[in-house]
Amino acid sequence: MFAEKTVLRIPGPTPVPPEVARAMGHAMVGHRSSEFSALLAEVLADLRALMQTSGSVAILAGTGTAGLETALLNLVQPNEEILSVSTGNFGDRFADIASRVGATVRTLSYEWGQAARAEDIERALAEQPGVKVVLVTHCETSTGVLNDVRAIAEVVHRRGGYLVVDAVSSFIGAPLPIDEWRVDVVVTGSQKALGLPPGLTLVGVSGRAAERMKEIPRRTLYFDLVRYFKDAQVDTTPFTPPVSLVYGLQASLALLRQEGLQQAQRRHLLLRDMTRAGVRAIGLPLLVAQDADASPTVTTVGLLDFDADAVRKVMKSELHVAIAGGQKHLAGKILRIGHMGYIDAGDVLHYLACLETALAKTGHAAALGAGVAAAQEVYLRHAHTGH
Ligand SMILES: Cc1ncc(COP(=O)(O)O)c(C=O)c1O
Structure with missing residues (x-):
């Protein structure tokens, strides 16, 4: 009966709104047609507005990782020394991508659950004056930390550097205005807060980073951003784009326009605050201790002194709610x-109720309803003030 029922509460892919699913069923059009050119022009203009930049935006077929690799292939010189800041699994992967595209990678790593500190980055840059490009993950999806990109951008910019931000799991959920914060490259993916299936990566680039890219030797054909930007000026793409996903993106951006970006960000903060209050009331620990460091898009429960995956299994198999487990050394613990x-x-009320139920079912003394009640109180407090 429920073979296909899964309520997705993993950090991506996320549920696809019906409006977006319907839009992707649009009849196929040629990618050199006037229909597609109009569609592309509209979504690129919307994305520039969402990324809050007068710079350039490209849409590529590929997932977030392809976007990150694209950013580095275009911004970093072969053998150039760069600084990669890591607060978890995705930060480590960003460093790996950088070394594979030929950079000499210096790393600044934090314990999982800790946020990066701008003053550490400032010190690292003072010790390594050759570094011009800095990489950071906005929401570290493996831990639920949200790094303070605004403060980091300030120290990087003070030294004339370029900041590349992995915003795969934070885009829309947390503010990241490219021009105001003087961020240089922002990369995201379609299967997170945009509510599309996986398959698109979006890359936003500041004007000065776009200028630097023109000086870098071209060493990739498909991921050549300079080409994407040039073609975008005449409302087209270098290669066949994933047309159906771009129709879906148009619908997703229309939903966001209806809600408003600021309201969407307030909603994500409310979901975070409800979830954290619920987890605390259930009596479970939060990996990210400070609310200020906690991502509005992902909440991490743990470290747990019992088998976290057993709880997940009950939620999935009996209640049809999928949440994610830990990665690497945190597998089974969060x-x-x-x-x-x-x-x-x-x-949120639904997944907290399911979590409480699964905890009780796996033998943990959970006060049923405590997490839900705490989250309801947060909701009512916020609803009272209009969020
Ligand atoms: C912060 C972050 N960076 C990169 C990725 C990799 O993205 P993708 O799996 O879309 O290639 C993810 C995926 O979850 C992520 O959360």
């Missing part, structure tokens, strides 16, 4: 809940 995209306050 639970990760994704609350980004097409998710509202009622969904």
Whole structure:
């Protein structure tokens, strides 16, 4: 009966809104047609507005990782020394991508669950004056930390550097205005807060980073951003784009326009605060201790002194709610809940109730309803003030 029922509360892919699913069923059009050119022009203009930049935006077929690799292939000279800041699994992967595209990678790593500190980055840059490009993950999806990109951008910019931000799991959920914060490259993916299936990566680039890219030897054909930007000026793409996903993106951006970016960000903060209050009331620890360091899009429960995956299994097999487990050394020790995209306050009450139920079912003395009640109180407090 419920073979296909899974309520996705993992940190991506996320549920696809019906409006977006319908849009992707649009009849196929040629990618050199006037219809597609109009579609592309509209979504690129919307994306520039969302990324808050007068710079350039490209849409490529590929997932977030392809976007990160694209950013580095275009911005970093072969053998150039760069600084990669890592607060978890995705930060480590970003460093790996950088070394594979030929950079000499210096790393600044933090314990999982800790946020990066701008003053550490400032010190690292003072010790390594050759470094011009800095990489950072905005929301570290493996831990649920949200790094303070605004403060980091300030120290990088003070030294004339370029900041590349992995915003795969934070885009829309947390503010990241490229021009105001003087960020240079922002990369995201379609399957997170945008509520699309996986398959698109979006890369936003500041004007000065776009200028630097023109000086870098071209060493990739498909991922050549300079070409994407040039073609975008005449409303086209270098290669066949994933047309159906771009129709889906148009619908997703229309939903965001209806809600408003600031309201969407407030909603994500509310979902975070409800979730954290619920987890605390259930009596479970939060990996990210400080609310200020906690991502509005992912909440991490743990470290747990019991088998976290057994709880997840009951949630999935009996209650049809999928949440994620830990990665690498945190496997089995944490639970990760994704609350980004097409998710509202009622969904939080539902997954907290299911979590409490699964905990009780796996032999943990959980006070049933305590987490839900705490989240309801947060909701009512915020609803009272209009969020
Ligand atoms: C912060 C972050 N960076 C990179 C990635 C990799 O993206 P993808 O799996 O779309 O290639 C993810 C995926 O979850 C992520 O959360």
